[in-house]
Amino acid sequence: MGLKTLFKAGLMLDLYFFKNNRAAFISMLLWPYLVLSLILGMGTIFGNPESFKAKVGMEVDPIVYFVASTFVALSSIDVMWGVGGQILSQRWIGTLPYTLLAPYRTSVTLVVSYVPRYLLSISINILEFAPLIVIVSGAYQGVLKLGVLFLAATIGMFPLLGFSALFASLLLTIREESNILGWLNPIILLFSGAFYPAYLLPYWARLISQALPTTYTIELARTAALLSSPDLAHVTFLIGLLAGITVVYNFVAYLVIGAGERKAMREGAI
Amino acid sequence: MSKDRVFRGRAIVVRDLMKTYVTYLRKGLFGRERKEVVALRGISFDVLSGEVFGLLGPNGAGKTTTVKILSTLLLPDKGEARVLGFDVVKEANKVRKVIGVSLSVEKGFFWKLTGRENLIYFGMLYGMNGPSLKKRVNEVLNLVGLESLGVSDKLYEEYSLGMKARLSIARALLTDPELLILDEPTLGLDPPSARTLRELLVRIAHEKGKTVLVTTHNMFEAEIVCDRVAIINEGRIVAVDKVESLKQKVADRISLEISAKLPADVSAKFLVSLIREKTGMPSEAFAEDEGFRIKVVTPPSESRDVTSAVLKLLHENRCSIRRVEVKEPTLEDVFIQLTGRTGF
Numbered sequence: 001m002g003l004k005t006l007f008k009a010g011l012m013l014d015l016y017f018f019k020n021n022r023a024a025f026i027s028m029l030l031w032p033y034l035v036l037s038l039i040l041g042m043g044t045i046f047g048n049p050e051s052f053k054a055k056v057g058m059e060v061d062p063i064v065y066f067v068a069s070t071f072v073a074l075s076s077i078d079v080m081w082g083v084g085g086q087i088l089s090q091r092w093i094g095t096l097p098y099t100l101l102a103p104y105r106t107s108v109t110l111v112v113s114y115v116p117r118y119l120l121s122i123s124i125n126i127l128e129f130a131p132l133i134v135i136v137s138g139a140y141q142g143v144l145k146l147g148v149l150f151l152a153a154t155i156g157m158f159p160l161l162g163f164s165a166l167f168a169s170l171l172l173t174i175r176e177e178s179n180i181l182g183w184l185n186p187i188i189l190l191f192s193g194a195f196y197p198a199y200l201l202p203y204w205a206r207l208i209s210q211a212l213p214t215t216y217t218i219e220l221a222r223t224a225a226l227l228s229s230p231d232l233a234h235v236t237f238l239i240g241l242l243a244g245i246t247v248v249y250n251f252v253a254y255l256v257i258g259a260g261e262r263k264a265m266r267e268g269a270i
Numbered sequence: 271m272s273k274d275r276v277f278r279g280r281a282i283v284v285r286d287l288m289k290t291y292v293t294y295l296r297k298g299l300f301g302r303e304r305k306e307v308v309a310l311r312g313i314s315f316d317v318l319s320g321e322v323f324g325l326l327g328p329n330g331a332g333k334t335t336t337v338k339i340l341s342t343l344l345l346p347d348k349g350e351a352r353v354l355g356f357d358v359v360k361e362a363n364k365v366r367k368v369i370g371v372s373l374s375v376e377k378g379f380f381w382k383l384t385g386r387e388n389l390i391y392f393g394m395l396y397g398m399n400g401p402s403l404k405k406r407v408n409e410v411l412n413l414v415g416l417e418s419l420g421v422s423d424k425l426y427e428e429y430s431l432g433m434k435a436r437l438s439i440a441r442a443l444l445t446d447p448e449l450l451i452l453d454e455p456t457l458g459l460d461p462p463s464a465r466t467l468r469e470l471l472v473r474i475a476h477e478k479g480k481t482v483l484v485t486t487h488n489m490f491e492a493e494i495v496c497d498r499v500a501i502i503n504e505g506r507i508v509a510v511d512k513v514e515s516l517k518q519k520v521a522d523r524i525s526l527e528i529s530a531k532l533p534a535d536v537s538a539k540f541l542v543s544l545i546r547e548k549t550g551m552p553s554e555a556f557a558e559d560e561g562f563r564i565k566v567v568t569p570p571s572e573s574r575d576v577t578s579a580v581l582k583l584l585h586e587n588r589c590s591i592r593r594v595e596v597k598e599p600t601l602e603d604v605f606i607q608l609t610g611r612t613g614f
Contacts, residue, residue, distance in 0.1 A: 002397075009394030013380070016387040020425060024382075094377030097343050098441065102395045103366040113395065266345045268291055268338070 003112050006104065010113035014120055032125050036070045064136050065222070067129050068149060072221040073194040075122050075153040076160060076214045077185050082114045083164035087171045106172075107165045107257040115157075122153045148235060149221055155239055156217025158246040162253030163213060169260030172269055192218050213245045281449050281481040282317035282340060287349035289335050309335040311505040312349065317483055319448075322475045324496035325485040326605065332505040333485040334373075337453045340483070341371045354448055367397075370442030372452045375435035375459070381427040385416055385437050388426055393444050410440040414470060432463030439470065450474070452484045456491060468495050489602035499601070503609040513601055520599040520607050523567045526577055527597060530589040531561040538562045544583055549576050554606045561592070567603045 018025040040063070087110070090096040102109045126146055134142035167184070191205060192198065192214035201209060209215050220238040263269075289310040294302040310332045317323040325333050338344035339351055342362040350357070356364040372378075379388045389407045393399075398406065411417040414436040421433055429437065435455060442450050455471065456464040472495055475482045486492050492499050493513050500510040509516060532538060538555040545553045545566060553566040564584075568576040573596065584591055 005394050005397055005399050008399070009391055012387075012394060013383075013391050016383045016391070017380070020384070020387075021382045093379075093381065094374055095380060097338075097341075097373055098371070098378055098392060099395065100343065101341065101366050101371060103363045103397065109395070262345065265343065268335075268344050 003104075003108070006102070006109065006112040007116055011116035011120070013113070014117045028121070028124065029128065032070060032074055032128055035074060036066060039066050039070060061136055064133065064145070067133060068145075068221040069194050069218065071122075071125055071129060071149055072153060072156065072214075072218045073189050074125060075118070075156065076189065076192070076194075076217065078118055078121050079114075079157055079160040080164045080167060080185055080188070082117055083110055083161065084167035084171055086110060086114065087168050105258075106261045107169065107253070110168055111161050111165055115161075118157055119154070122150065126150050126153075148223065151235075151239070152217055152220035152223075155242050156213065156220065159213030159242060159249045160217075162246070162250035165253045165257055166260075169257040169264075172264040173260050173267070188212060188214055191215070194218055213242065213249060216242050216245065279319055280316045281319045281321075281354055282315075282323075282483060283350075283352045284316070284336070284340075285314050285350045286312045287314070287336070287339065287351055288312050288347045289332075289339065289344070290347055308505055310339075310346070310349075313502065313505070313507045314349075315500045315507055315510050317481060318498075319481050320475075320479060321497040322471070322482040322484065322495055324492040324499035325483065325502055326487070326489065326492045326496075326499045326601075327485075327502035328487050328609075330504075331487075331502045333487075333502060334453055336502070337371075337373070337451055337483070337485055341369065341373070341451055342366055367445070368448050370445060370447040370450045372438040372442045372450075372455055374453065375438045375455055375457060376431060377434075378438060379426045379434070379441075382425065384423045384425055385429065385433070385440075386411065386422045388437065389441060389444060392441050396445050398445065406444060406446070410443045413443065413474070414440045415466070416440065430463075432459055432466070435459055435463065435467055436470070439467070439474075443474070448481060450480050450482045450484075452482065454485055454487070456486070456488065464491070471495055489600065489605055493601045501605055501608055508608045509604070516601060516604045517599055520567065520603045522569060523599050523603060523607070524570050524573055525597040525599055525603050526566045526568060526573065526580065527563060527593075527595045528566075528580060528584065528591060529558060529561060529563045529593040530584055530591045533588045536587050536589070538564070541583070541587060541589070544587075545580055548583060549579050551576055552606045554602070565602065565606065567599070567606055 018028075087096065090099055099109060099113075100106050104112075126149060129149075130142070130146055133146055136142070137145055191201070191209045192212050193201065193209060194214070198206060198209045198215055198218075216238055220235065220242070223234055223238065287310050289308075291307045291309055293305045293307060295305055297303050313332070313336065325336060327333050335344065339346050340353055340358060342358050342365050345359060352358065353365045354368050356368070358365050379385075380391070383391065386407060389410065390403060393403045393407060408417070411422045416422050416433060416436050419433070421429065426434070426437070439452070439455065442452065452471070456467050459467060468491060471482060471484065474480055484495060486495075496513060498510065498512050499516065501508045501516075509519075532541075538557070541564065542553050542555045545551070545564065549566065549568070551566050551568045551572075553564060556563045556565070564580070566576060566580055577594070577596075581591065581594070
């Protein structure tokens with residue numbers, strides 16, 4: 001018995017769910033392009049590619065830039081919704097007590113059984129965006145950029161797991177049926193510079209930005225999007241930074257979640 | 271407590287278990303008022319290995335709180351509980367490996383998965399894998415009768431309540447646990463489904479050699495299914511014994527049952543309190559189709575006078591009486607005698 005089985009359980013749950021619920025599968029396929037269309041559509045209303053380039057200060061194709069942003073933003077939301085939101089959904093359908101009866105720590109069960117869904121989701125998103133990136137950037141450049149994007153989303157998941165487990169613990173404790181994540185996600189993405197470069201934010205906002213793991217994930221994705229050929233030194237630096245943040249966030253989460261879980265179990269929140 | 275001395279032959283040992291819930295009631299826009307609800311007031315009982323033990327009590331008595339503590343889903347405030355020798359607080363993971371739990375029969379599964387897929391998922395979550403998991407899933411689906419009904423591969427959202435209850439028992443059995451903890455397994459089921467499930471529980475306990483802790487507020491069910499019962503009321507255990515021994519406690523009593531129809535302006539609760547006041551005998555009222563059933567427990571020597579008094583009271587309150595029966599004492603009478611609770 002181990003984490004591998006827990007991981008496999010999460011994978012089977014998703015495969016069964018999509019097998020029996022094709023509408024949900026089609027929605028998942030359409031969602032990234034809907035978000036991208038919305039962002040590009042709004043961008044066209046408020047400006048044009050030249051003014052965008054002037055503001056960002058780099059020679060950048062807005063489509064590739066926003067594909068990278070959309071991809072990472074969706075991935076980040078997915079992690080936070082997936083780990084935190086499943087507390088709520090499982091509470092509503094009554095599976096939460098049985099999930100928590102798995103002989104692991106609650107946070108470990110929630111996080112590890114979620115990871116396959118995330119990997120499945122980003123793989124599908126990458127495949128969906130692949131034709132667009134290849135058309136805009138060319139075959140070689142496109143594949144290289146897609147590789148870095150996948151790497152960014154995968155590595156970016158690790159610090160977010162601890163971060164999201166903290167929210168899951170909070171949701172367990174407060175017993176609120178309304179969803180904190182609904183308003184928290186956009187704020188986090190705003191401070192992380194998902195749709196506008198973080199260095200353009202006010203000074204105080206940049207301090208918050210630097211503490212968020214999503215900032216570096218988005219930066220890593222942008223590296224793939226902005227440069228004509230991804231700068232491997234910069235990519236390595238960002239990966240190292242994310243690894244460091246992963247250790248810090250997951251360690252803090254480990255300490256805090258234990259207390260949160262005990263509080264929830266003391267108060268009868270499960 | 272010395273583990274060897276106390277736990278030999280006992281699947282569950284509970285000592286002085288206490289639990290109080292703190293809730294906050296909203297007052298105005300920002301204010302809130304702290305409110306304490308005492309769920310358990312120091313309960314103690316043992317469940318012997320291999321027996322079907324019933325925790326019997328009305329709604330709000332503390333049954334589900336006890337079950338959640340024993341299942342490691344809730345921490346007690348004080349006291350100690352051990353399951354198969356493991357402390358439910360300090361050794362929660364070890365407890366989880368040796369128990370099977372069913373907390374609610376009407377939910378607790380993924381609606382877009384079939385019964386079989388749900389069991390495979392939970393089996394993996396509980397550490398099972400590969401062909402042995404599939405084999406075990408088939409076994410439990412057969413055992414609870416879902417396979418013979420041909421619904422194992424139907425989506426859970428298409429299940430009837432009876433099928434959901436069977437699937438819930440199947441999940442509890444998945445890991446072949448030594449102890450089953452079942453919270454109100456027949457709640458909400460129609461009589462035939464409830465009967466089938468009760469027969470299933472008895473079969474599982476006796477043929478498979480499982481220890482079963484089952485909670486219920488249904489006296490009839492407890493009498494049929496349980497070897498021993500603990501009667502719990504307002505967070506206290508008021509009696510623990512074999513069903514027959516408990517019934518002996520009211521052997522010197524008879525039970526007078528009257529079925530009647532009420533006028534719209536009279537409540538059964540009012541009538542029960544009136545009967546108690548006039549006769550001094552413990553009584554209980556139960557809702558029935560188009561009316562109610564009143565039960566009065568009385569010594570045989572006083573039964574004639576009590577019957578006359580009750581009939582007179584019902585007549586004065588414009589109730590149309592349908593049936594009057596005198597019965598031997600049942601577990602229900604024990605419950606009324608010990609708790610004095612009404613069903614309304």
